[in-house]
Amino acid sequence: MHASRRAFASLLSVLLLALVGLSCSKPPAGGRALRLATTTSLKDAGLLDELLPAFEAKTGYRVEARALGSGKALRALRDGEADVAITHAPALEEAAVAAGEVGRRSPFMHNEFVLVGPLDQVGVVAGAGDIVEAMRRIVSSGRSFVSRGDDSGTNQHEMALWKAAGIATNGAFLVRANAGMGETLERASDEGAFTLSDRATFRAKQGDLKLVIVYQGDPALRNTYAVIEPKAGAAANAEGARAFAEFLRSEEGRARIGAFGVKATGEPLFTPGAR
Structure with a gap:
């Protein structure tokens, strides 16, 4: 009887150690998906297929992307239907920031x-x-x-x-x-x-x-793209939005952006911004 209990306790310890190991190996993701509203050009060009899997693998977030026009993407972020947006309409973006409808605007690439x-x-x-x-x-x-x-x-x-x-x-x-x-x-x-x-x-x-x-x-x-975060206090995954913005401007993100298109077309299709 005591031997059975000791064996069960040993098995339980092994399982707990395995679970701890898994939790430590997987990057934290805030426990929720990240809703991205993005301009259609990034989907049509194929850049999202390059960036999103890398971001998900690095952070553990699961990105749910909706391809919209920039105006609609900004409205989705403003109305709480998205956690983060990628747009290429500088005047609209700056107006939305000034009006307090969205949070930080970070230009990160151009073509x-x-x-x-x-x-x-x-x-x-x-x-x-x-x-x-x-x-x-x-x-x-x-x-x-x-x-x-x-x-x-x-x-x-x-x-x-x-x-x-x-x-x-x-x-x-x-x-x-x-x-x-x-x-x-x-x-x-x-x-x-x-x-x-x-x-x-x-x-x-x-x-x-x-x-x-x-x-x-x-x-x-000139066509400038920016990542837009939600306004303070919004019912949005602000932590995930900040992680995504930082990834796009990171060394890895910039390298992926700069290399995109070279193999298929012989030229980079986007130029990453300075950090």
Whole structure:
């Protein structure tokens, strides 16, 4: 009887030690999922598939990602439907921070927007002095321009360019897709139209499109991404949001961002920011 008790006690000790070992080997994760609202371009380009598994393995968090336009992603964070957001609409982000709707804003990488269109229409914008002139030439040519029309960061940047060009956006030339970047590119390709895209999504999808880059390189086309944390006191996983923001700006996160796309396209599709 005593031998049986001693054997049971020994077995129990082994099990407890094993459980302690497992708990020590797995990074703490706050006991809950991390809800991420992100711009669609990161999903369409494939960067999320590179970053999220690495973050989950490092921290133990389980990320539930929803791909939305930047405006919708910020509203999801503000309304408590997300714990953290990645967006690329600086003016909107700064306004949300100033209004106390969200917490810390941390830019962590950038690429550029590119103007794309049919190969046989390259001449429409050839020789344009800047992106504003290129946009004016598209309208003068009578060709269609497919706009995302979804309140995304890309859509807002496009609207700012039309305003700078002095062109009203209620004309027949503008076709609103009300879709993410991938779908908008596909529609422009099918309809032989122009559109504005982030470089990463276009390069990732280029093989399936009848489109080429017709204008690029203007400083006005810089595309900055930021990670946005929830406001203080929000019913959100603030600890997880901070861990995610720190990962994106860490040495590992920056290395993964900088290397993304090189193997598939021969060039990095994003540039990590300085720490």
